[in-house]
Amino acid sequence: LNAGAFVRVRKMLLDLPASDVALLLESSPAKTRQELWQLLDADFHGDVLEELSEDVRNGIISKMVPSSVVDALEDMDTDDLAETLSTLPEDVLQSVLASMDAQDRMRAEKALSYGEDTAGFIMNTDTITVRSDVSIDVVLRYLRLKTELPENTDTLYVVNRRDVLLGTVSLSRLLTAHPDVNVDEIMDDESEAINVDTPESDVAQMFERYNWLSAPVVDNDYNLVGRITIDDVVDIIREDAEHSMMSMAGLDDEEDTFAPVGQSTKRRSVWLGVNLITALLAAAVSDLFETTLSQLAVLAILNTIVPSMGGVAGNQTLTLVIRGMALGHVSPSNSLWLVRKELAIGFFNGLIWSVLIASVIAIWKQDYALGGVIAFAMMMNMIAAGLSGATLPIIMKKLKIDPALAGSVILTTITDVVGIFAFLGTATIFLID
Amino acid sequence: LNAGAFVRVRKMLLDLPASDVALLLESSPAKTRQELWQLLDADFHGDVLEELSEDVRNGIISKMVPSSVVDALEDMDTDDLAETLSTLPEDVLQSVLASMDAQDRMRAEKALSYGEDTAGFIMNTDTITVRSDVSIDVVLRYLRLKTELPENTDTLYVVNRRDVLLGTVSLSRLLTAHPDVNVDEIMDDESEAINVDTPESDVAQMFERYNWLSAPVVDNDYNLVGRITIDDVVDIIREDAEHSMMSMAGLDDEEDTFAPVGQSTKRRSVWLGVNLITALLAAAVSDLFETTLSQLAVLAILNTIVPSMGGVAGNQTLTLVIRGMALGHVSPSNSLWLVRKELAIGFFNGLIWSVLIASVIAIWKQDYALGGVIAFAMMMNMIAAGLSGATLPIIMKKLKIDPALAGSVILTTITDVVGIFAFLGTATIFLID
Numbered sequence: 001l002n003a004g005a006f007v008r009v010r011k012m013l014l015d016l017p018a019s020d021v022a023l024l025l026e027s028s029p030a031k032t033r034q035e036l037w038q039l040l041d042a043d044f045h046g047d048v049l050e051e052l053s054e055d056v057r058n059g060i061i062s063k064m065v066p067s068s069v070v071d072a073l074e075d076m077d078t079d080d081l082a083e084t085l086s087t088l089p090e091d092v093l094q095s096v097l098a099s100m101d102a103q104d105r106m107r108a109e110k111a112l113s114y115g116e117d118t119a120g121f122i123m124n125t126d127t128i129t130v131r132s133d134v135s136i137d138v139v140l141r142y143l144r145l146k147t148e149l150p151e152n153t154d155t156l157y158v159v160n161r162r163d164v165l166l167g168t169v170s171l172s173r174l175l176t177a178h179p180d181v182n183v184d185e186i187m188d189d190e191s192e193a194i195n196v197d198t199p200e201s202d203v204a205q206m207f208e209r210y211n212w213l214s215a216p217v218v219d220n221d222y223n224l225v226g227r228i229t230i231d232d233v234v235d236i237i238r239e240d241a242e243h244s245m246m247s248m249a250g251l252d253d254e255e256d257t258f259a260p261v262g263q264s265t266k267r268r269s270v271w272l273g274v275n276l277i278t279a280l281l282a283a284a285v286s287d288l289f290e291t292t293l294s295q296l297a298v299l300a301i302l303n304t305i306v307p308s309m310g311g312v313a314g315n316q317t318l319t320l321v322i323r324g325m326a327l328g329h330v331s332p333s334n335s336l337w338l339v340r341k342e343l344a345i346g347f348f349n350g351l352i353w354s355v356l357i358a359s360v361i362a363i364w365k366q367d368y369a370l371g372g373v374i375a376f377a378m379m380m381n382m383i384a385a386g387l388s389g390a391t392l393p394i395i396m397k398k399l400k401i402d403p404a405l406a407g408s409v410i411l412t413t414i415t416d417v418v419g420i421f422a423f424l425g426t427a428t429i430f431l432i433d
Numbered sequence: 434l435n436a437g438a439f440v441r442v443r444k445m446l447l448d449l450p451a452s453d454v455a456l457l458l459e460s461s462p463a464k465t466r467q468e469l470w471q472l473l474d475a476d477f478h479g480d481v482l483e484e485l486s487e488d489v490r491n492g493i494i495s496k497m498v499p500s501s502v503v504d505a506l507e508d509m510d511t512d513d514l515a516e517t518l519s520t521l522p523e524d525v526l527q528s529v530l531a532s533m534d535a536q537d538r539m540r541a542e543k544a545l546s547y548g549e550d551t552a553g554f555i556m557n558t559d560t561i562t563v564r565s566d567v568s569i570d571v572v573l574r575y576l577r578l579k580t581e582l583p584e585n586t587d588t589l590y591v592v593n594r595r596d597v598l599l600g601t602v603s604l605s606r607l608l609t610a611h612p613d614v615n616v617d618e619i620m621d622d623e624s625e626a627i628n629v630d631t632p633e634s635d636v637a638q639m640f641e642r643y644n645w646l647s648a649p650v651v652d653n654d655y656n657l658v659g660r661i662t663i664d665d666v667v668d669i670i671r672e673d674a675e676h677s678m679m680s681m682a683g684l685d686d687e688e689d690t691f692a693p694v695g696q697s698t699k700r701r702s703v704w705l706g707v708n709l710i711t712a713l714l715a716a717a718v719s720d721l722f723e724t725t726l727s728q729l730a731v732l733a734i735l736n737t738i739v740p741s742m743g744g745v746a747g748n749q750t751l752t753l754v755i756r757g758m759a760l761g762h763v764s765p766s767n768s769l770w771l772v773r774k775e776l777a778i779g780f781f782n783g784l785i786w787s788v789l790i791a792s793v794i795a796i797w798k799q800d801y802a803l804g805g806v807i808a809f810a811m812m813m814n815m816i817a818a819g820l821s822g823a824t825l826p827i828i829m830k831k832l833k834i835d836p837a838l839a840g841s842v843i844l845t846t847i848t849d850v851v852g853i854f855a856f857l858g859t860a861t862i863f864l865i866d
Contacts, residue, residue, distance in 0.1 A: 300733030
């Protein structure tokens with residue numbers, strides 16, 4: 001950048017809201033990212049860091065001096081602080097903590113004390129609480145004494161002397177109530193509170209299902225400890241929904257589109273390595289039929305069709321069941337029904353595509369026996385695809401393995417092996433003298 | 434269900450909130466769904482319909498008599514009404530509209546008048562507006578006259594005599610302001626409004642980026658026409674994120690996990706049909722090398738490895754670029770950089786995996802020439818995978834084709850064809866006398 005451009009870019013960056021600057025950084029290659037970061041005002045750093053995705057944020061923080069990191073973290077909300085610190089590499093985290101003064105370090109350690117991915121981890125502690133026996137008028141005067149309410153406050157929490165949550169009063173209820181009535185007459189004492197240890201994905205499901213804007217967080221004694229607002233939950237909802245897609249392609253959820261080549265190559269190699277083993281396994285199955293393949297080259301040509309169709313059908317079932325689980329639709333009570341349904345679809349898929357492929361082969365290769373063999377293999381593999389596509393994620397979930405991560409590989413291995421075995425095995429029996 | 438169970442289930446259903454009943458219906462096979470639906474009180478029908486996914490809702494509505502549908506729609510918010518009506522099959526929609534009285538029909542037609550998937554379509558019309566020259570005290574008294582505010586109201590809108598939006602006042606600002614000041618002194622006149630024609634996915638991106646809870650919707654003259662609240666946007670965010678995963682597996686976004694077998698088989702057959710053509714195309718490429726394959730059966734055995742690795746690597750790139758586009762990170766200005774990066778990853782992937790596969794083949798088959806041939810094919814295919822994985826979605830987006838829907842099939846076709854050509858072609862040249 002030359003001096004003129006430097007001044008112009010800097011001016012532009014200063015005018016943008018933090019979220020737009022974050023988007024710009026995320027859309028830039030690592031080198032440009034560092035240059036842009038230098039141009040930002042130091043007191044703007046915290047706001048931008050909050051909005052960045054994990055990978056990009058860590059890349060930037062690990063290049064900052066610890067004391068500037070501490071400055072940037074100073075104004076962050078508890079939930080953003082916990083999120084930022086928890087994803088840092090251990091050595092960077094330690095040097096940042098070491099640069100903090102005692103008060104900041106206590107706050108950071110408190111924020112990190114809740115389990116990652118729990119309600120406590122994503123909550124904010126800036127709640128406004130009122131007593132149940134005061135009048136609305138008193139509440140209104142109390143609020144007016146504050147110059148502003150914490151961001152995204154839509155509800156006041158009613159607690160007793162020992163901080164036990166008794167109920168909630170929404171701001172809109174507060175505004176429509178008569179000033180003379182007491183809080184306990186208008187408070188909602190049936191609203192649900194979230195336990196501090198609830199996993200964040202359950203929190204997201206509750207927000208989505210009940211259309212909440214915010215919810216109180218309580219500890220095991222029902223003491224109010226914080227609140228969760230929908231804007232933080234939105235990120236979790238998107239991450240949860242993206243997680244399956246990224247995992248099924250063998251990618252890390254947080255993979256940064258503009259990461260350096262070396263880092264990306266390394267991350268993606270795990271999946272390619274697993275796939276190489278799978279492909280070699282399929283080749284080893286074909287290898288069992290070497291004599292058959294050497295006698296009939298046409299089998300080699302058609303050998304990929306049945307595994308490929310099984311893979312697609314199986315992945316359709318797998319994807320649907322994984323999504324059904326994520327939405328909370330699939331449970332032990334309806335799993336058997338679902339497996340039976342997918343088995344039936346596998347059977348009908350088998351019927352349709354075996355008739356079709358047999359016709360194509362009969363016309364293309366003028367060989368009815370070969371058509372019959374490939375049709376039988378197709379039938380077998382479609383049934384195997386439906387069955388394994390439905391049962392694999394259910395079994396894996398029971399074993400507490402993430403089905404999105406390994407399901408697709410195991411499924412493809414099954415459909416490859418079954419497809420090749422059925423095709424080359426049947427061909428060996430019926431087509432080879 | 435016997436009579437005793439009937440009474441018990443009914444009692445249980447009546448105690449559940451609408452969203453839980455919806456979840457229960459979505460988690461049940463079609464037959465059970467109808468039985469459960471019959472057990473619900475008719476005046477609860479509307480609340481439950483709102484919460485159901487498109488496919489499940491349409492299944493239920495098409496089995497109801499039009500007049501009961503009209504009753505159920507009566508209490509719905511504008512956005513839910515528009516959503517419900519727009520997804521109905523044309524004939525059902527017509528008979529429902531025909532059963533409405535003039536006033537309801539006008540309301541329905543108004544709700545349907547905005548383009549599907551636009552801000553107008555997802556907005557609610559129940560805004561609370563105030564004038565800029567009145568005092569906060571007057572506003573507070575005005576609000577107290579209403580017994581309750583519309584659901585999820587967090588902001589009042591300030592408009593002039595001709596309904597032009599001048600600014601916004603959040604409820605929390607209203608509560609902290611002094612009663613004597615005027616609205617125009619505390620209103621935020623820089624808050625952004627959404628145009629009624631903005632696509633809903635852009636609306637979702639804005640809510641996510643700027644952490645909004647609600648936003649005003651204006652027409653082209655900046656007249657206030659409604660508001661969008663985050664709870665409706667959450668559904669769009671989830672659907673957008675899920676869309677790519679479902680499309681890449683060849684599934685309809687709205688596919689109902691518990692749909693009848695016939696319906697599911699039919700829907701999934703499109704993708705399987707496309708895949709059959711792709712698989713036949715790959716077979717046709719192998720067919721060109723029939724003489725080679727008949728001379729060396731080992732080529733038939735290893736023929737699937739290179740295409741399979743190319744498919745996985747290409748799909749990793751494709752998935753990452755598609756997600757980058759969905760998040761707004763990939764733009765014309767950084768596309769070239771991204772293509773070059775993925776090309777470089779393809780090259781390094783090629784290096785790593787060609788060395789590995791060559792070593793495996795050299796050991797397994799004791800054939801160094803064969804190892805060299807497969808290594809060369811792997812190198813070519815990995816580069817093709819990186820290049821097409823990055824360029825395909827960018828080109829498809831320019832042509833306004835959804836990359837998630839067709840990208841994966843086209844990519845796999847490319848990596849299959851390049852992989853087979855490179856492997857069998859090189860083998861024909863170097864291994865066959």
